[in-house]
Amino acid sequence: MSDGKSIVVTVPPNTKIENAQFYVLEGYFGAAFGSVETKAGEQAELTLNIEQAEYETDQLKSGNEFEKGAIVYFDEEAKVFTVEEEGNRKVGRVSEAKDANGVILFILGPQI
Known part of the structure; x- marks a missing residue:
């Protein structure tokens, strides 16, 4: 266990x-x-x-805005985070908006 x-x-x-x-x-x-x-x-x-915790990433889809509080999805084919729901897996919520370096903080949601 x-x-x-x-x-x-x-x-x-x-x-x-x-x-x-x-x-x-x-x-x-x-x-x-x-x-x-x-x-x-x-x-x-x-x-x-897979711990439900806060993570930092720059693995982001180009052209997407990642504002604080936004739901974050993962595009399995492109292997990037996106704010676009259609066809993508919901994985968490933005806790710190995208900065000038193209980095966000997000809270990972449950594995369901």
Whole structure:
């Protein structure tokens, strides 16, 4: 049994994961603890941080405004955060608006 703050997931073949970037793997959304790159026919295990906490990211969709209080979604195909709901997974709420460096703070929501 774990504390529920992280989960070990399988990285599928032909996938590149970068440390501290956000991903959806096996239905879970979170920040990668570590980097891994799999080739054709390979899989690897990776731990995702799924703790409901405040996170900082610049992994944002270009042209989107991220104002404080806005609902944040994750575009699984582009692997970026967006404020656009259609076809994207709801993942949290902006706690600090996008700054001049293109960075936001957000509160990660539950894994449901």
